[in-house]
Amino acid sequence: xxxxxxxxxxxxxxxxxxxxxxxxxxxxxxxxxxxxxxxxxxxxxxxxxxxxxxxxxxxxxxxxxxxxxxxxxxxxxxxxxxxxxxxxxxxxxxxxxxxxxxxxxxxxxxxxxxxxxxxxxxxxxxxxxxxxxxxxxxxxxxxxxxxxxxxxxxxxxxxxxxxxxxxxxxxxxxxxxxxxxxxxxxxxxxxxxxxxxxxxxxxxxxxxxxxxxxxxxxxxxxxxxxxxxxxxxxxxxxxxxxxxxxxxxxxxxxxxxxxxxxxxxxxxxxxxxxxxxxxxxxxxxxxxxxxxxxxxxxxxxxxxxxxxxxxxxxxxxxxxxxxxxxxxxxxxxxxxxxxxxxxxxxxxxxxxxxxxxxxxxxxxxxxxxxxxxxxxxxxxxxxxxxxxxxxxxxxxxxxxxxxxxxxxxxxxxxxxxxxxxxxxxxxxxxxxxxxxxxxxxxxxxxxxxxxxxxxxxxxxxx
Amino acid sequence: xxxxxxxxxxxxxxxxxxxxxxxxxxxxxxxxxxxxxxxxxxxxxxxxxxxxxxxxxxxxxxxxxxxxxxxxxxxxxxxxxxxxxxxxxxxxxxxxxxxxxxxxxxxxxxxxxxxxxxxxxxxxxxxxxxxxxxxxxxxxxxxxxxxxxxxxxxxxxxxxxxxxxxxxxxxxxxxxxxxxxxxxxxxxxxxxxxxxxxxxxxxxxxxxxxxxxxxxxxxxxxxxxxxxxxxxxxxxxxxxxxxxxxxxxxxxxxxxxxxxxxxxxxxxxxxxxxxxxxxxxxxxxxxxxxxxxxxxxxxxxxxxxxxxxxxxxxxxxxxxxxxxxxxxxxxxxxxxxxxxxxxxxxxxxxxxxxxxxxxxxxxxxxxxxxxxxxxxxxxxxxxxxxxxxxxxxxxxxxxxxxxxxxxxxxxxxxxxxxxxxxxxxxxxxxxxxxxxxxxxxxxxxxxxxxxxxxxxxxxxxx
Numbered sequence: 001x002x003x004x005x006x007x008x009x010x011x012x013x014x015x016x017x018x019x020x021x022x023x024x025x026x027x028x029x030x031x032x033x034x035x036x037x038x039x040x041x042x043x044x045x046x047x048x049x050x051x052x053x054x055x056x057x058x059x060x061x062x063x064x065x066x067x068x069x070x071x072x073x074x075x076x077x078x079x080x081x082x083x084x085x086x087x088x089x090x091x092x093x094x095x096x097x098x099x100x101x102x103x104x105x106x107x108x109x110x111x112x113x114x115x116x117x118x119x120x121x122x123x124x125x126x127x128x129x130x131x132x133x134x135x136x137x138x139x140x141x142x143x144x145x146x147x148x149x150x151x152x153x154x155x156x157x158x159x160x161x162x163x164x165x166x167x168x169x170x171x172x173x174x175x176x177x178x179x180x181x182x183x184x185x186x187x188x189x190x191x192x193x194x195x196x197x198x199x200x201x202x203x204x205x206x207x208x209x210x211x212x213x214x215x216x217x218x219x220x221x222x223x224x225x226x227x228x229x230x231x232x233x234x235x236x237x238x239x240x241x242x243x244x245x246x247x248x249x250x251x252x253x254x255x256x257x258x259x260x261x262x263x264x265x266x267x268x269x270x271x272x273x274x275x276x277x278x279x280x281x282x283x284x285x286x287x288x289x290x291x292x293x294x295x296x297x298x299x300x301x302x303x304x305x306x307x308x309x310x311x312x313x314x315x316x317x318x319x320x321x322x323x324x325x326x327x328x329x330x331x332x333x334x335x336x337x338x339x340x341x342x343x344x345x346x347x348x349x350x351x352x353x354x355x356x357x358x359x360x361x362x363x364x365x366x367x368x369x370x371x372x373x374x375x376x377x378x379x380x381x382x383x384x385x386x387x388x389x390x391x392x393x394x395x396x397x398x399x400x401x402x403x404x405x406x407x408x409x410x411x412x413x414x415x416x417x418x419x420x421x422x423x424x425x426x427x428x429x430x431x432x433x434x435x436x437x438x439x440x441x442x443x444x445x446x447x448x449x450x451x452x453x454x455x456x457x458x459x460x461x462x
Numbered sequence: 463x464x465x466x467x468x469x470x471x472x473x474x475x476x477x478x479x480x481x482x483x484x485x486x487x488x489x490x491x492x493x494x495x496x497x498x499x500x501x502x503x504x505x506x507x508x509x510x511x512x513x514x515x516x517x518x519x520x521x522x523x524x525x526x527x528x529x530x531x532x533x534x535x536x537x538x539x540x541x542x543x544x545x546x547x548x549x550x551x552x553x554x555x556x557x558x559x560x561x562x563x564x565x566x567x568x569x570x571x572x573x574x575x576x577x578x579x580x581x582x583x584x585x586x587x588x589x590x591x592x593x594x595x596x597x598x599x600x601x602x603x604x605x606x607x608x609x610x611x612x613x614x615x616x617x618x619x620x621x622x623x624x625x626x627x628x629x630x631x632x633x634x635x636x637x638x639x640x641x642x643x644x645x646x647x648x649x650x651x652x653x654x655x656x657x658x659x660x661x662x663x664x665x666x667x668x669x670x671x672x673x674x675x676x677x678x679x680x681x682x683x684x685x686x687x688x689x690x691x692x693x694x695x696x697x698x699x700x701x702x703x704x705x706x707x708x709x710x711x712x713x714x715x716x717x718x719x720x721x722x723x724x725x726x727x728x729x730x731x732x733x734x735x736x737x738x739x740x741x742x743x744x745x746x747x748x749x750x751x752x753x754x755x756x757x758x759x760x761x762x763x764x765x766x767x768x769x770x771x772x773x774x775x776x777x778x779x780x781x782x783x784x785x786x787x788x789x790x791x792x793x794x795x796x797x798x799x800x801x802x803x804x805x806x807x808x809x810x811x812x813x814x815x816x817x818x819x820x821x822x823x824x825x826x827x828x829x830x831x832x833x834x835x836x837x838x839x840x841x842x843x844x845x846x847x848x849x850x851x852x853x854x855x856x857x858x859x860x861x862x863x864x865x866x867x868x869x870x871x872x873x874x875x876x877x878x879x880x881x882x883x884x885x886x887x888x889x890x891x892x893x894x895x896x897x898x899x900x901x902x903x904x905x906x907x908x909x910x911x912x913x914x915x916x917x918x919x920x921x922x923x924x
Contacts, residue, residue: 022714041682069884097888122880131681138617138618145604154596155600160689161703171639177636177693254463418584422567422585425484426559455623458660458661460664
């Protein structure tokens with residue numbers, strides 16, 4: 001089918017050409033002489049104005065051209081006389097693909113609440129806001145692949161269904177083909193998982209990192225980018241039960257290299273979005289957050305401050321600020337603490353390192369002090385922690401020791417330990433929750449508004 | 463940490479430079495005067511030769527330098543005197559990151575069977591074969607994103623956990639947080655899913671297409687690329703329980719455009735791999751399949767033949783060939799039929815269209831004959847069907863009719879039907895099983911060898 005996308009209408013040399021535009025009607029207005037239709041085809045936030053000369057069309061022709069209907073117009077692209085657009089299409093022929101009954105179509109005019117749009121998540125991509133968010137999300141995803149591929153990282157698909165719960169990063173969803181109403185049982189009445197699909201209990205992954213380390217200690221540098229799951233019953237604007245995560249893992253680097261990588265990476269992604277999604281970011285700035293674009297540019301232009309957890313705690317303690325959660329060495333920092341450091345003290349992104357070992361995962365490299373590990377968290381304005389990573393413990397003995405201390409079943413860890421048993425290397429990596437990044441770049445405030453079909457407790461619609 | 467990747471050693475102007483190479487030892491050989499180590503860092507299939515002048519190093523120095531050990535060598539990059547490499551590193555200093563005990567390290571020398579390597583999937587990325595396969599897989603993944611992004615498609619993440627089983631594409635894995643040993647029950651003894659995480663039974667998706675259509679009818683053109691699940695108990699070299707799928711979906715195109723898109727797409731991916739992964743493809747050609755590279759080039763250079771299912775069946779019936787499964791109009795074609803058409807009759811890829819409606823999914827557009835639908839399958843040599851797609855039924859009434867005929871619960875389909883109720887448009891799309899593509903491009907014959915950690919019945923290791 002011959003068609004000109006809206007993104008192509010604005011190319012040089014298009015004025016005066018005959019075009020075939022297809023899209024969904026956003027609004028129609030006018031009088032008995034002339035009708036104006038704003039047509040959007042999803043390729044950009046910009047709608048194109050279609051002008052119907054009513055000496056060429058009848059009222060009946062235009063009756064099905066309602067908000068939400070889909071039409072095909074052949075016409076001449078001309079410079080626009082009106083404000084708000086540089087060109088418009090003078091309609092010659094009209095084909096209606098499908099109308100939309102104004103009595104029932106939920107997306108009449110503008111100004112629906114984000115809460116209402118969440119209930120019609122199957123249609124909300126047709127709104128300006130969600131069109132913009134989803135285009136930015138797509139651009140960010142590509143920026144991530146581009147960044148890593150250009151630097152010689154290999155994309156590694158780690159498994160979604162797993163029989164191990166080694167990281168202990170969160171509650172897990174069980175995956176089964178057993179009949180839950182009547183599961184097979186052994187002689188002692190326990191569920192007999194030998195009859196389950198994988199012959200043992202399995203769950204959805206909470207992180208691909210451990211398998212990522214297997215890749216990095218073979219291919220040198222890998223990144224994952226895939227779905228991750230948490231079965232916590234958290235009904236907050238910051239949590240999803242199903243979200244996408246990016247986890248680069250690199251052999252032969254230490255924590256300083258890892259910080260450089262994280263800083264370069266996130267600046268690259270934000271720059272890419274600023275360049276490629278300017279219209280969408282501008283729209284979201286105007287609608288939701290006047291400071292959005294300036295905030296994004298300030299990140300790209302800043303140098304992230306690097307300091308240790310211990311130094312950070314000292315700053316918080318000496319701040320004179322009354323926090324909801326009191327600060328002392330050893331606590332897991334709360335969002336209020338992170339945001340104080342970023343937004344008030346340093347006024348730029350912060351990378352905190354060398355956290356107490358007791359609040360971090362078993363695989364992080366132990367420092368010589370015996371009580372801190374080579375963790376690093378990247379803290380951002382508005383959202384707090386956006387990246388968490390570490391240099392990994394490369395010593396077989398020390399790693400085994402930590403696994404014992406934390407009572408992680410050693411028998412489930414043999415394959416992970418093999419990376420340290422055979423040709424162990426210094427290596428490091430980090431994790432970024434993709435939706436946190438999309439949240440930051442779009443300026444939206446609820447994480448359910450930056451993923452097409454959010455999964456949260458009691459919600460798996462569409 | 464300062465380091466020169468192997469891929470960078472071969473850059474112009476490197477000879478004569480001091481380099482820091484880090485990697486894993488593949489082999490060591492030599493005599494008391496000189497020792498040669500083949501070092502691989504995963505960035506390429508090419509190992510770099512390290513030359514140890516044994517007047518500078520002791521036997522003790524080199525004792526831990528075993529196959530599988532990880533080392534750091536500082537040295538001078540010089541032109542190589544030996545065969546098989548253009549340059550080598552004259553070692554000045556040696557640091558051993560980690561040794562590998564020859565008594566237990568499983569990857570001694572070469573020549574392990576693929577079956578054995580499947581049992582040590584955590585280490586097999588360190589072999590030449592799996593290094594090559596995983597690098598090609600990564601390049602193909604990026605080619606897919608690049609192809610669609612360059613053409614204005616938006617990447618859409620469709621949900622993994624779903625409460626609907628509309629497509630009926632296959633058996634599903636149940637996802638639950640209920641205690642299977644003792645699930646809550648209602649008064650009649652049935653499992654009470656209102657207490658499950660999502661308040662109802664949920665499962666892992668078998669396809670993102672229906673949600674993809676929601677995206678396409680808003681953004682114009684989208685593609686998905688994510689994991690998909692099938693709980694069929696199929697222990698074959700062609701089936702995985704967890705695999706990655708690409709599903710583009712485009713508004714305002716018909717089946718002819720869809721065929722063009724599929725053909726351009728798959729040629730683009732193969733060309734990209736031929737260009738970027740030449741060393742790896744050459745290695746796999748030599749090791750497993752002499753005709754691999756020629757076969758890949760022939761696809762890129764060919765024009766896919768397009769014919770209807772009805773014409774295909776006629777050719778098969780008139781072939782005089784005795785098939786295991788007899789051919790008659792209405793049957794679902796078997797691999798033997800598809801391969802006959804591709805490998806023997808046409809000797810090039812084939813796109814078959816307009817299949818009987820009874821063997822295809824409910825959402826495909828009904829032809830005027832009332833008995834065929836606008837389906838299209840792309841058939842390849844060696845593997846048969848690589849892509850399946852269709853123009854979708856755009857008519858609300860016809861789609862509703864098909865849903866009724868097939869007894870699909872209408873109440874689960876309201877959101878999908880809304881795309882036809884409000885501004886319906888002609889649209890089409892297809893699905894590609896990513897591992898099928900990787901299988902074709904690598905020349906491997908078992909699908910478990912083209913995904914890092916395969917999930918199959920009774921196997922969820924690592």
